[in-house]
Amino acid sequence: MSRPHRSPAAHPLRTPRRPAHRTAHRTVRRSAALLAAGMLLPLGGCSTGDGAAPAAAQDIAVAARQELRSGGTARWAVDAAPQTYNVFQSDSSEATERIAGAVLPALFVLDERGRPRANPDYLRGAEITERTPKQVVVYRLNPKAKWSDGQPIAVEDFRAQWQALNGKDAAYWTARNAGYDKIESVSAGKEPGEVRVVFKQHYADWEALFTPLYPQSVTGSPEAFNTGSRTRLDVVAGPFTMVPDTGDGKTRKKDGDGQAARPQAPAGPVTLVRNAAWWGRPALLDSIVFTAVPREERAAALRAGKVDIAEVDRDLALEVRHALKEQKRAAAAKNAERGAADGKNNDDHPQSGQGRAGAPNQRVDEVQVGVGHMRAAEREAAAGDDKPADTEPGAAKPGGGRRADAKPGDDAESPAARLARAYTIHRALEPAYTQLALNGSDGPLADEQVRRGVARAIDRAVIARSVLAPLGLPEAPLGSHLLMGAQEGYSDHSAALGRQDIEAAQALIADSGWKQGPVGGPGAKDEADRRADDAKAPFVRTPLTTGPPISVSPGLGVQHGTLAEQAKLAKLAYEYGEDSEEYTRARKKARGRIDRLMRESSPLLQAAANPVQRPFVKDGKPLTLRFVVPEDAASGQLRQVAARIVRMLDNVGVRTEVVQTGSAGYFRDFIASGDYDLALYSWPGTAYPATDARPIYAKPVPSADGSLMVAQNYTRVGTDEIDRLMDKAAGELDDRVARDLLSRADARIWAAAGSVPLYQRPELVAVKKDLRNAGAFGFATPRYQDIGYRR
Known part of the structure; x- marks a missing residue:
């Protein structure tokens, strides 16, 4: 399901989470909140080509429908109950998108590599039939496709959605009109069931439009669009339908946009049941229940067996990993004992590490998490703090292991071990990335040379490895702002900025008039300082030291x-x-x-408070950057990354003033307002980067009152050349030419040094072991009708 980008400010932060979220069409948007989390082989160095998807693109327990039984309920955890059922409104959420994906038409769905594919449940085909003088697209609808009220899906629904979203009628509360504003007309085609869409100009991302498709009863009037669709969807056309809710909905106060108070979808779980009017293959599940479970309560809900599908955080995934490792070790030890006993009983045929049946023992250094394997011995060093401490034989292991002599169901079994028996943790690289943002609006970072110097002080490989290696995911840093590692055309363009290099970083900063000062700051100089001055050394090179692994536990x-x-x-x-x-x-x-x-003992504050390198100084003031970092419980990983960055910057002589703030105001008060020098937040990957990434990297323009209009470019760094290349890519109908334009745009985004992609975020999803066709979907659109339990 495709959906518009909108202002991230309306969405609560997940760590934070708003420039990214997940939609069925994976225009992942948990918007300015993936901002901070605010998840391929290999990610860097070359294009992924046209072959199979990289290994970490998704992780799903796949099963054919005939292997699954009909019936049952899947309880799906979401961050919060939906405030609206209209994905085109600014406060739609993960729950809104999940529900829409199951009950509304998706004309195009995405595969695991983010490629749009026509959905045969709704389309017999869709193609560009004319390119000159104007682009014309003809949709040929599946004649069986109909709304739950019995009306066929028809041209009237397309026309009403275009008119609601094209931006001409301000009465519609829409989040964005990208794509719909390029349409000139929508009319019936030559044949029955055809819809003809004429564009005013070439538009490459036309497959993103009309997904999801709402019925004319929703989009035909501002009142129905603005308020009616917030509390209910009376007419649907998917494998599931909503259980009618008798609540009248709640009313909330005015938003910051000044619009009138809006009704809000009733709080509580949202239940979807099989749609009796569905013409496709029937849903296997009787129902799907979307339940709001905050991140901090997710682990407890899983341990209590209250949900069947839930995205989890890194700490819980590592606990389960350790539990599985201990189970594997215990099994290997038993096999070894059995082999030794067999060897004693039959000296002529020693088992030599094989079991009774002659099968090799399972390797102790392999741990199964989800459907993949990782070599724990190779990950141990990178995992650092998550390595379980040695304990006495038979004692419970920290991090989720259990006593080697404990049996399943034994009271001594740890919560993590019980969780590992009930759920599989599926792991993939989420189509979203975490970046270091450098605010170029004012201060030292307004100078591109300084931004480039700061960016080149960052060892992205070290940071990516620290986040991804403990989870067994490919650990190369992301090399593109516009494409994720699984997507066609992906290429690493970070060379446009340059690799991490302390000497080069110091030279870039020194070229902007900054000089290396004494260790203690701009005060009195010692003899070494005077010698350095006499030698007129522009900078001092020191080896990179990132210190010991960062841990949230006391040092x-x-x-x-x-x-x-x-x-x-x-x-x-x-x-x-x-x-x-x-x-x-x-x-x-x-x-x-x-x-x-x-x-x-906070590693982040310690790193900032204990510099080891001489600071750069200009006009008697040290080069100090204000680094804003969220301090809520869900942002522990970000604080660890921030501490590493602080140390890396200190190694070149750049000081940091760390500001830790709660998640509630992190985006609104700091990122959106531009009150920061450095910040960590995430952006979504998208199948349509020319359209969806355009506002993120567009050059800010002055408004009538002198302020900057930044769209979603919260680093305030952009160029006319980047805008030109993105616009040309959006209008290029030749895929190869469009990818080349995007590559050139990405190289220039790197060179401008407004943002430094660090890593693709990990996507970690716990799924009941007997539930199939669900997990870490990556880019892929879920097929809700195929999710079911094993026979």
């Missing part, structure tokens, strides 16, 4: 400090007794010192 300094305080207290207790005044005073002071150590 060694905290542990040593705590032990020292405990030793002092033990001595006082021995000398004066635990009831003494001396011991009580010392205990109070020790508690305060330990609390201070804990507060200061």
Whole structure:
């Protein structure tokens, strides 16, 4: 299902999450909120070509329909209950899109590589029939396709949706009109069931239009579009239909856009059931229930068996990984014991590591997570902090393991082990990427040379490996702003910026008039500083040091400090007794010192507060950048990435002032308003980059009052050449020429150094073990009617 980009400000952050979310058509949009999470072989270096999709493009437990039984309910966790059932409104959400994908027509669906394919449930075909003097597209509808009220899907539905979304009628509360504004007319074709669409100018992304398709009863009037579709969908045309809700919906206050109060979809789970009027292959499930489960409650809901499908965070996935590893080790140990016993019983035929049936033992260093395998021994170093500590034989392992002698169902079995028995964690690279944003509107980063210097201080490979390797996902950094690694035409254009290089980074900054100052800042100089001045050295090269793996747990300094305080207290207790005044005073002071150590143990704040390189200085002021980072519980991974970046910048002499803020105001108060120098947030991948990525990288233009109109370009960095190439790609009907234009645009986006893609986000989805055709879909559009339970 395709859907418009809209202002991210209306969506709550997931870490954060709004320039990206997932739609069936994967114009992934959990918009300015993927902003911060705010997930291929290999990702970098070359085009993926036209062959099979890269290995990590998706991870689904696939099964043929005949292997699955009819019936059952799938409880699907979403971040929040939908506020509207209209995906073209600014406050639509993941739940809105999931529901629309199951109940409304999708004329084109995406495969695992993000390629649009005509959906035979609704189309017999669709093609460009004329290119000159104007582009004409003819849709040939499936004659069986009809709405649940018995009316056929027809040209009237296409025309009403075009008129609602083309931007000419301000009475419609639409989020975006891209594509629909390029249509000149919609009319019936020459043959019955044909729809003829004429474009005013060439439009390459025409396959994104009319998906989802709403009935004329929704798009035919502003009132129905604005309010009626927010609380119910009375007419549908998909394998599922909505259970009627008797609630009148809630009303919310005015939004920041000043529009009138809007009714809101009733809170609570949304239940979809089989559509009796569906003409295609019937849905296997009796029902799908979309249930709001906040991220912080997701693990508990899974452990309690309250949901069947749920996207999970990295920590939970690693817990399950460790649990599976322990189970594998236990199984290998039993096999080894059995083999040794067999060898003793039959000296003529020692088993040599094989079981009774002669099959080789499972390798201890392989761990199955989802449908793939990863070599744990190769991942251990990269995993760093997630490595389970050694424990005594038979003790429960941290991170999710269980006692080696525990049996399934044993009370000693850990929650993670029980979770691993009930669910499979499917892993893929989500069509969305996390970037380091450099705000070029003012301050030091308004200078392109400084931006390039800062960008070249970042070792993207180290960051990508730290995030992806522990999960067993391909760990190369993403090399494109416009295409994900699985997509046709993907190529790494990061060479336009240059690889990570400390000396080059320092030279770029020095060329902009910044000089390397003394270690302590712009104060008094020591002898080494004077010698450096005499030599007129523009910069000082130091080796890259990223420090030990970053962990959210207390560091060694905290542990040593705590032990020292405990030793002092033990001595006082021995000398004066635990009831003494001396011991009580010392205990109070020790508690305060330990609390201070804990507060200061944040790797991010420590990294910023303890520089090791001489800072760059201009006009007596050190080069300091304001780095805004979310501090909510769901953003732990981002803070680890931020700490690494702080250290990397310190290695070239760039200071950072870290500002940690709650997720509620992260996007609105800092990113959208431009109140930052550096920030981490995510953007979605899309099958239609010429259209969907255009507002993200468009050059800001001054408005009448002197302010900048930035669209979704929150870095405020853009050029006329980037705009020209993106516009040409959007109007190019030759796919190869369009991809070449996008490649050239991407190279220029890299060179402008407004944003630095770091890695494709991991997509981690827990699915009940007997549920099939669901998982980490990647770009692919889910076929809801084929999801079902094994016989």
